[in-house]
Amino acid sequence: MARYQIIADALRSRILSGEYEADEPLPSQRDLASHFGTAMMTVRQALDLLCQEGLLVVEHGLGTFVASVGAGHEIVSLGGFTEEMNAHHIGLSTAVLGLDASVEEPKAAEMLGLRARAGLSVLTRLRSVGGLPVVHQRSFMAGRFHNVMRQYDASRSLYVMLREGGGFTPTSYREHVTACAAPTSVARALQVTPGCPTLLSHRITFAATGVPFVYDQAYMAPERIELVVEKKGVAFTAEYLPIAASILSAHSLAEVAPVSANN
C-alpha cells in the first residue's frame, strides 16, 4: 500500500475517533512529514485524500483543520451515524429503545445472508440532535452478535463495538432511500404525527471480506434531517445532515469559489 494511503488511514482513524478536536489544527505538514518520515509532498497527497472525503479543511497560512459543518465546507460519511456526527461535532445523543434477541425478520435475514427464519439480534435506537429526535433506527445483526450487543453503550459507536468485539470493519455499504408514512410507534418516538412523510433508509453494511454484517432500517423526521448528495466531477459524497446544519452549508453555496475562470 502506498505511503500516502497509510498516512491517510492513520489520520482518518484519529479524526473519526475524535482524537483531533474541531478548530484545533492538525500538526503542520512539515511536522507530519518528519513524524511519518516522508517528504512533504507525500503528506500532502494524504491530506488531499482526506479533503476529498470531506474530513479536513485546509486554510492557506493558517493550518489544517478537522471539517465541521459550521466551518462551511464539504463532508462525507464513513458508515456510522455516530462517526458522521462526531466528525462534524454535532451534538448527537442516542437513546436505546430496546434490544431484542431471536427476532424473526425474513427480509433482514435474507439481506444478511442468513436463512429466513434465523433469529436476529435487533437494536432499536433513537437519535436526537439538539434535544429533538431525528432518526429512529433498527439495526439487525446475526444472533451470534447478541452478547456483544448486550454491552452496547449509547455513548459509543456501534461500528466501533463490532470492530472490537466482532472483528468486523465496515468498508462498504448499500443504502436504499424512499419516502414512507411514519408507522404509529415510530411517529410517537420521533414526536411527529402518525402517517407523516418520513425518509426511510435501508442500509446493508459489508465488512472488508464482502460479508454483510449489519442491516439498518432508519426512519428520519422530515424538516429535521435530510440527505445531502454532492458530486464534484467524479467525487461523490452523501450524508445525512440536520436541517439547521445543512441550511448553513447551503448558504455557503454562494461562497463557492469560482473555479479557475478560463481567463
Place this chain on the structure above:
Amino acid sequence: MARYQIIADALRSRILSGEYEADEPLPSQRDLASHFGTAMMTVRQALDLLCQEGLLVVEHGLGTFVASVGAGHEIVSLGGFTEEMNAHHIGLSTAVLGLDASVEEPKAAEMLGLRARAGLSVLTRLRSVGGLPVVHQRSFMAGRFHNVMRQYDASRSLYVMLREGGGFTPTSYREHVTACAAPTSVARALQVTPGCPTLLSHRITFAATGVPFVYDQAYMAPERIELVVEKKGVAFTAEYLPIAASILSAHSLAEVAPVSANN
C-alpha cells in the same frame, strides 16, 4: 496563476473544443511535461484537476483519455436524469407539462445566484418508466435561457441542450433529499393519492466555472423509484433507480468484490 492551472486551462479548452477526440489518448505525461517545460508532477496536478471535473479518465499503464459518456466507464449520472436512465437501459419517457417564462421564485433565483425577483424560465416535466409516472420535475434556469428552452424536445437531454445552446457543461451538483407529502397537482400528475409521502429533491447544478445554472425540484413517487447510495471504500455512487431495477441490482449484492483489506 499557478503553472498547473495554466496547463489545465490549456488542456480543458482543447478538450471542450473537441481538439482531442474521445477514446483518443492525450500525449503521455512525459510528453506534456516536456511540451509545457515543467516537471511531471506539475502535469499530474493539472490532470488531477481535469479528472475531478470529469473531463479525463486516466488508466494505469494505458494512458490518459478524454472521458466519454457511455464508453463503459464510471462517468454515469453526470447530472441528467436522461443519461442516468439511459446508462441502465431503462425505458424512460418524458412528457413536457409546461414551459413558463418570467416566473418569480425567490428561493430558486437565490440558488442560481440571481436577484430574488429575477424572472426565471421554468420547465415542468413528467418522467415515466414502463408507462408509470415516477418523477415530477421542475427545472429553473435564468431567463436568458428561455429561447434555448423553447426548443426543448422531450427526446433529448436537457443537459445536452444546455451544453450545445448555452455552452454550460455540468460538472458538479449538490442535492438535498427529504420526504414530503405530495401537493395535489403533483399527486395528480404522478397518479398517486394527494398527501402521499414522496421523495423531494432539490438539486443545484454547477458548470465547470463554478457558476450555478440549473435548479431542479423533483417529486418522486414512492414504491416506484428510490435513491440508491453505495459506498465501496472511498468510492461513492448515488443514483435514482426504478424499484424493479433496484431489486435486480440488490441481488448483485452478493457479488460485491471484497474491498482491499488492510494489507
Place this chain on the structure above:
DNA sequence: TAGTGGTCTAGACCACCAA
C-alpha cells in the same frame, strides 16, 4: 517576522499493460 500551506523541480523507482 515567523509559521503555515502552495507550488515546483529533476530526477528515481515501481506497477501496470500490451505486443
Place this chain on the structure above:
DNA sequence: TGGTGGTCTAGACCACTAC
C-alpha cells in the same frame, strides 16, 4: 520489452495569515 501512469524524494521558493 517498452511505454504508460503512480509514487516518492529533499529540498527550494512563493503566498498567505497572524502577531
